[in-house]
Amino acid sequence: MKKVLVTGSAGFIGYHLSALLLREGFRVHGFDGMTDYYDVSLKQRRHQMLMQSPNFSATEAMLEDLAAFDAMVDEFAPDIIVHLAAQAGVRYSLEQPRAYIEANVVGTFNVMEAARRHEVDHLLMASTSSVYGANTKMPYAETDKADTQLTIYAATKKATEAMGHSYAHLWNIPTTMFRFFTVYGPWGRPDMALYKFVDAILEGRPIDVYNHGDMFRDFTYVEDLVRGIRLLIDTPPVRPAEGEEIPEGDSLSPVAPYRVVNIGNSDKVRLLDFVDAIEDAVGVKATRNYMEMQKGDVPATWADASLLQRLTGYRPQTDVRDGIAKFVAWFRDYYGK
Numbered sequence: 001m002k003k004v005l006v007t008g009s010a011g012f013i014g015y016h017l018s019a020l021l022l023r024e025g026f027r028v029h030g031f032d033g034m035t036d037y038y039d040v041s042l043k044q045r046r047h048q049m050l051m052q053s054p055n056f057s058a059t060e061a062m063l064e065d066l067a068a069f070d071a072m073v074d075e076f077a078p079d080i081i082v083h084l085a086a087q088a089g090v091r092y093s094l095e096q097p098r099a100y101i102e103a104n105v106v107g108t109f110n111v112m113e114a115a116r117r118h119e120v121d122h123l124l125m126a127s128t129s130s131v132y133g134a135n136t137k138m139p140y141a142e143t144d145k146a147d148t149q150l151t152i153y154a155a156t157k158k159a160t161e162a163m164g165h166s167y168a169h170l171w172n173i174p175t176t177m178f179r180f181f182t183v184y185g186p187w188g189r190p191d192m193a194l195y196k197f198v199d200a201i202l203e204g205r206p207i208d209v210y211n212h213g214d215m216f217r218d219f220t221y222v223e224d225l226v227r228g229i230r231l232l233i234d235t236p237p238v239r240p241a242e243g244e245e246i247p248e249g250d251s252l253s254p255v256a257p258y259r260v261v262n263i264g265n266s267d268k269v270r271l272l273d274f275v276d277a278i279e280d281a282v283g284v285k286a287t288r289n290y291m292e293m294q295k296g297d298v299p300a301t302w303a304d305a306s307l308l309q310r311l312t313g314y315r316p317q318t319d320v321r322d323g324i325a326k327f328v329a330w331f332r333d334y335y336g337k
Contacts, residue, residue: 001055004233005078007031007111008085009058010043012189013126013180015050017082017226022053024230029076030058031069032085033103037092038190046187063107073114080233083111083125086157089191090130090296093153104156105163112163116171122236123173124229127161129181129218129264129301130154138268139218139304142179142251142260151296161260169256174236178229181264181303185222185323186330197278197286198328202337206287213272213290216300218264221323224316228263231312249307264303265316277321281328 004021008014009030018028030050034043050056057076061068063085087093087103108125115123132140134148149155161177168175184194200207237252237259246252251260279285293299309315331337 001025001027002079003027003029003076004080004082005029005031005073005076007063007081007083009050010034010047011084012187013183013222013225014084015046015187016185016222017084017229018050018056020226020230022050022055027055029072029078030056031063031072032058032060033062034060037087037089042187042190063110064102066110069110070114073118077118078120080122081111081115081120081124082229082233083108083123086126087153088189090151090153091294092191093151094296097152100152100156104153105159108160108163112167112173115173116167120173122233123164123175124232125160125164125175125177127157127177127179127260128154129179129262129303130298131158131161131179132301133298138300139266139302140262141249141304142262142307143249150298165253165256165258168253168258172239172257174238174257175259176232176235176237177258177260178232179260179262179303180225181218181220181262181301183220183222183225185327188222188327194278194324194327195331197275198282198331201278201282201284201286206289207275208289208291209271209275210291210297211271211293211299213270213275213288214299215271215297216268216302217271217274218267218301218303219269219274219320219323220263220265220316221318224265224318225263228308228312228314228316231314232261232308235311249310251307261308261311262303262305263308263316264305265318265320266303266305267320268300268302269320274320274324277324278328280321281325
């Protein structure tokens with residue numbers, strides 16, 4: 001039975017990935033700091049559900065706590081590490097930038113050191129579509145240059161990509177970085193637009209619609225996302241032989257067993273259409289408070305997910321209206337609304 005360490009296992013994506021891995025017969029150890037960035041009871045409930053499996057165990061500590069993290073890794077001795085733990089949120093990074101350096105840069109360094117020490121079969125680490133920053137060519141492809149990050153959150157994620165490449169090169173650690181595109185679904189984060197919109201509409205409060213709704217996002221349903229990660233686990237990159245030609249569109253490094261992969265729905269959805277779909281699912285019209293664009297935000301994201309499909313044969317395809325309906329059903333059930 002392969003052993004997978006999932007950091008951020010009480011988080012939105014970490015919970016769904018851990019549940020999928022457990023269903024597929026892996027032994028999973030979760031590691032989560034249970035920070036109060038949002039409602040901790042939601043994180044605790046996710047962990048409680050995972051604990052129903054005899055193949056799940058967990059440690060609650062901060063990634064920056066090197067002694068606690070190393071003791072856990074040395075005891076569990078993972079075959080695979082999926083590093084999802086991070087300080088998330090573009091907007092919060094404007095208020096608390098230091099939290100992003102500590103969690104995302106220092107924390108990721110600790111994970112990479114553990115992967116090196118244990119010579120894991122595959123290290124997979126989460127990045128974000130935000131690394132594309134001010135890029136205007138769409139859809140975003142992994143081989144595009146990405147040097148114009150607009151927030152410290154995006155900058156820390158780009159830094160972890162660079163750190164991951166160096167460790168893959170130096171220590172021959174097969175490393176896959178995945179760039180997520182606006183993930184949503186049941187058990188989501190309360191700071192995300194879908195969660196905030198549904199809560200406000202049900203409570204009769206107005207919703208803030210930025211850039212007057214003239215924004216586009218590549219919304220990716222969480223179960224599609226974790227299926228992509230699960231398939232990538234079985235697809236570790238291999239260092240190319242000297243002079244070996246890398247296929248066009250493949251982000252495989254010429255000097256390391258390292259690759260970057262987009263996981264997105266490959267479909268631009270206008271924010272106004274997203275709000276319309278939420279209203280339809282809830283059955284209530286929203287009072288819309290149209291706002292200017294927020295600092296650090298981008299007008300559009302759109303993934304080229306052809307590399308994921310080439311590597312795994314899989315492409316996320318949940319229609320956004322279906323995904324929203326599933327989220328609303330979960331939200332009503334969880335909060336009794």
